[in-house]
Amino acid sequence: MKRLTGIGASRGVAIGKVHFIDNVVKRVECDTVVDTVLEMERFEEARLKAIEMLEELHQKAKNTVGPEESIIFEIHQLLLRDNDYVNSVHELIAKSHYSAAYAAQQTGERFAQMFSAMEDAYLRERSADMIDISSRVVRLLQGEAAYDVSQIKGQIIIAAKDLLPSETIQLDRDRVLGFVTSGGSQVSHSSILARTMGIPSVIGLGDQLAELVDGDMIVLDGFNGVLIANPPDKLLKDYHCKQAEYQLYRERLQTLKGVPSRTQDGVEIEIYGNIGHPSDVDSVLANDGQGVGLFRTEFLYMEYGGIPSEQTQFEAYRSVLERMNGRRVVVRTLDLGADKAAPGISLPAEENPALGYRALRICLKEQALFKTQLRALLRAALYGHLAIMFPMVISLDEIRQAKELVEVCREELEQEGIPYGDMELGIMIETPAAALLSDLFAPEVDFFSIGTNDLTQYTLAVDRMNMKVGDLYDPRNPAVLRLVQIAAESARRHGIWCGVCGESAADRRLTEHYLRMGVTELSVTPASILEMREKVLSINLSTEKEHFMSRV
Ligand code: PEP
């Protein structure tokens, strides 16, 4: 028996024979050409063919895993149409006389490097997308077919250096029991797709993967990121049980659709979904989310490559509100800066961006930028139940200034005869200052939503992006929990609602503590909504429990 440890990227257990695939694109040697015009034509032909293939994949993904996940293949097409990308390849062919394949490879690698140096974890992962699209073009130019994962025979667990998103989407769920890779990351599109498709996977195994031999019997434990090769009978039996239990659990979750999220003693909890794009509403609805608890609006600015107009923003907010059909939608106003960059808005480099010019601080200075968003929101409020919240608040003065600007926008719309609606106004509690002053803030707003991602970073002085201190980053640290408790208590005393929208809202170990503190709304990634409902249904708040905080 051999035990290998990696990262569990997609939950579940797979038991079967491992099969290594060689999907690595061979590197192109530096090669020069004389006829650069012909070479550019060859590149163009390959690029257009690649776009066509990606559109086919996009349609296939839409039908098999849904519109939200299929967007990645639209993004791949956009990357291939990007002027900077195309010009870079053209220039390498024209000026350096490189072959089309070598120029495409060089450009792909340069862009991938650029993405991998970015601070934002999501954008860093776009580096893998760049490699995916440039490999496609290089393969076409070399007349090679892409590795065809759909042709895999038998029921196996795939082992590879890495899997591209376009390969993962083509895995046949009936034949591929799971996959393991030496590389990869939890936030890569391959991992996201694996989770949506329900294919268990363990990634990041590094050199350990070489310890396996094709045909080895393995147990893949996607819960714990563990691989066991040639397991003894007893262990195999345990894992078969675990697999069956998880299957039953998944089936049970499906039966919870339409069931109120109520504790055993009758306390109603709202379980909402976090979204970053209007199309994410599909998965909130598919998982029976009772609302949207955090709509991160930065996507508008990132996609648009500049400041989107009032009309563009209005249409995006309206579409979400209309589709949520009267259920509450909490839109967070612009939270740029720190780890969130937008290509069209240049922010000066700062030594400590997390402590610098970001979020509401930018909005209160760049009032035209903020007012465009507020006007769009006020107009969209006519189409559903809208709540807006301001990020990174630290003072009463900021809340009052932000509310004042909402008032100014309301008056402007009134004078211009443009219809607008009512909305709730709230703040995120994501700085220690906001939690500690929450008793002063509560009378000013309709709700609090606790952003435990930043609250943890600022309370513990641990950079949420720095893997070196990742082990210190813990939303369950008593210091963070005390601040959550203070905010929830202030909300309760002033009769406003209080939710949690950071990642810890989906941490089942914290659910009961949050509810006992008085939190009544949890906003989580849509895929976790039913699991959280199941958890809430198991809790009884009327039983006397030793209070969690008394132990800290
Ligand atoms: C948070 O800080 O907890 C939060 C939800 O916001 P973001 O992760 O977008 O900073």
Ligand code: MG
């Ligand atoms: Mg935050």
